[in-house]
Amino acid sequence: MNTSTALARNITQQIISSGITDVVMSPGSRNAPLSIALYVAQTHGLINLHVRIDERSAGFFALGIAKASGKPVALLCTSGTAVANYLPAVLEAHHSQVPLLVMTADRPARLRQTGANQTTMQAGIFGQAVSLACDVSEIDFDFTDVFSTLTHGPVHLNVQFDEPLLPDDESDWLKGVTPGSYKAGKPRGQEELEITESRGLIVVGHDRGTFNCADISAFAREIGWPVIAEDPLSFPESIAHASLFLTSQVIRTQLKPETVIVIGRTTLSRSVNALIKSSGREIVIDSRISSVDVKRSADQLFAAVPHLIKSAEADSEWDKQWRNYSDATNQLFSTLPQWCEENIARQVSALIPDSASLFISSSRPIRDIEGFASSRTGLNTFANRGLAGIDGNISTALGIASQYETSFAIVGDLSFLHDMGALVSTEKINLRLLVINNDGGGIFSTLPQNSVEGFETIFGTPHGKDPAKIAQAMGVASFTVESIDELREKISAPVKGVSVVVANVPSREMNAQILRDFYQAVEKL
Numbered sequence: 340m341n342t343s344t345a346l347a348r349n350i351t352q353q354i355i356s357s358g359i360t361d362v363v364m365s366p367g368s369r370n371a372p373l374s375i376a377l378y379v380a381q382t383h384g385l386i387n388l389h390v391r392i393d394e395r396s397a398g399f400f401a402l403g404i405a406k407a408s409g410k411p412v413a414l415l416c417t418s419g420t421a422v423a424n425y426l427p428a429v430l431e432a433h434h435s436q437v438p439l440l441v442m443t444a445d446r447p448a449r450l451r452q453t454g455a456n457q458t459t460m461q462a463g464i465f466g467q468a469v470s471l472a473c474d475v476s477e478i479d480f481d482f483t484d485v486f487s488t489l490t491h492g493p494v495h496l497n498v499q500f501d502e503p504l505l506p507d508d509e510s511d512w513l514k515g516v517t518p519g520s521y522k523a524g525k526p527r528g529q530e531e532l533e534i535t536e537s538r539g540l541i542v543v544g545h546d547r548g549t550f551n552c553a554d555i556s557a558f559a560r561e562i563g564w565p566v567i568a569e570d571p572l573s574f575p576e577s578i579a580h581a582s583l584f585l586t587s588q589v590i591r592t593q594l595k596p597e598t599v600i601v602i603g604r605t606t607l608s609r610s611v612n613a614l615i616k617s618s619g620r621e622i623v624i625d626s627r628i629s630s631v632d633v634k635r636s637a638d639q640l641f642a643a644v645p646h647l648i649k650s651a652e653a654d655s656e657w658d659k660q661w662r663n664y665s666d667a668t669n670q671l672f673s674t675l676p677q678w679c680e681e682n683i684a685r686q687v688s689a690l691i692p693d694s695a696s697l698f699i700s701s702s703r704p705i706r707d708i709e710g711f712a713s714s715r716t717g718l719n720t721f722a723n724r725g726l727a728g729i730d731g732n733i734s735t736a737l738g739i740a741s742q743y744e745t746s747f748a749i750v751g752d753l754s755f756l757h758d759m760g761a762l763v764s765t766e767k768i769n770l771r772l773l774v775i776n777n778d779g780g781g782i783f784s785t786l787p788q789n790s791v792e793g794f795e796t797i798f799g800t801p802h803g804k805d806p807a808k809i810a811q812a813m814g815v816a817s818f819t820v821e822s823i824d825e826l827r828e829k830i831s832a833p834v835k836g837v838s839v840v841v842a843n844v845p846s847r848e849m850n851a852q853i854l855r856d857f858y859q860a861v862e863k864l
């Protein structure tokens with residue numbers, strides 16, 4: 340057997356034994372030994388092999404599968420620029436600690452810097468975004484370190500394949516290879532947290548510091564303080580609309596907590612971050628403080644959910660004050676125009692059926708859901724908040740949806756255009772993709788740069804493209820809606836295959852005005 344085939348088979352056997360079930364590969368010649376070995380493994384029912392032409396999309400698709408399955412996912416591409424296309428997804432995976440096994444094919448080391456075709460210095464190309472980078476040439480490479488490091492985020496295997504690249508034997512090399520089982524599990528930490536205050540607050544970032552909802556909810560119940568969640572759709576007990584009523588300085592002063600426990604990162608609203616800053620004591624719980632966010636500061640830091648020592652009971656009057664503001668904000672929603680981005684976020688997040696997954700893109704959609712949606716349970720929500728990119732959003736949503744019966748995603752029009760190539764491959768996936776089309780980057784109209792000269796050219800970036808027509812051209816069913824009733828009908832219809840619903844919403848400037856008016860109304864609560 341030639342060396343490249345032997346190395347590829349060794350890698351494939353170890354992938355299967357490690358419990359990895361999904362591999363996303365892109366076509367190329369240098370990766371042929373591994374592509375062929377993985378294909379054979381798929382035909383034996385030992386792995387699921389997904390093929391994506393575009394490596395950037397492949398990276399995010401793998402990220403989505405890993406997020407939804409909670410297991411590592413492997414990637415494979417050829418040499419050269421193909422490798423670099425993985426970087427955005429690798430960075431996102433690093434900052435959100437998602438386990439990706441990134442395998443890139445290379446020529447043998449002796450051909451580097453010789454002018455050989457499609458050959459660059461790709462070993463170590465991901466720098467600090469991976470926790471381990473190996474430049475592999477030995478046939479019997481041992482993967483023990485690779486799999487143990489994977490639990491902390493992406494790992495890069497640059498694999499040197501020499502010619503011949505095709506198998507030269509027909510041995511039954513998968514005989515006796517059985518799928519292993521992957522155990523992630525982030526157990527409760529050994530550390531203790533003493534609670535002496537009765538008027539505290541728990542703030543849960545959208546990414547939950549990589550912990551699961553059940554663990555966080557149990558911890559929050561034990562303390563008994565009010566909870567505000569950037570993702571109200573995962574915490575039914577949370578106080579909804581806090582990011583809205585906390586825009587009022589008066590309310591922030593009244594609701595200043597003695598202590599705040601922040602789980603994960605809070606990246607969505609200045610109002611929530613201002614409240615956190617004002618509190619007497621800040622405690623952070625986030626597994627990334629030990630590897631990714633090593634300079635994060637707070638009065639106390641925990642890398643795992645700590646055990647509680649409680650010497651104070653939560654104040655029920657305090658909880659009531661929070662709930663009163665939430666209820667009062669809820670009353671103001673009747674003043675919103677029916678057809679606006681905020682009401683769409685409200686309606687859609689209530690309509691999506693239980694057990695579905697929901698991916699929410701960066702920019703306005705995730706903030707509108709944070710502020711305007713009612714708290715609920717039953718959904719499995721996801722977002723790329725590691726670096727909050729508007730790239731790879733459709734690919735991530737498709738990867739997540741590949742693990743669910745029914746899935747939804749909400750993206751802005753620029754996020755849609757950025758990753759529309761993902762619609763090339765949509766096989767066996769049930770995803771309804773809602774595009775909030777405000778013809779450009781709506782968030783910028785809500786930021787201080789909204790009045791600078793040249794705003795539309797350098798921030799607003801209107802494109803005049805119709806996402807529905809683009810989807811149609813890709814062979815994806817698409818619909819355009821311009822009223823809440825039409826939208827409700829399209830969201831409620833059974834989800835079969837991939838479809839795109841484009842909501843043509845009022846202008847970005849009008850939306851910014853709606854938000855300003857709302858904040859003014861909050862000031863009067």
Ligand SMILES: Cc1ncc(C[n+]2csc(CCOP(=O)(O)OP(=O)(O)O)c2C)c(N)n1
Nearest residue numbers: 702703728729730751752753754780781782
């Ligand atoms: C890859 C990447 N490029 C640029 C940005 C900066 N950015 C943040 S929001 C945004 C506009 C997003 O527009 P859209 O997706 O239409 O959502 P909207 O703001 O209208 O809600 C841009 C360009 C980013 N976050 N990620």
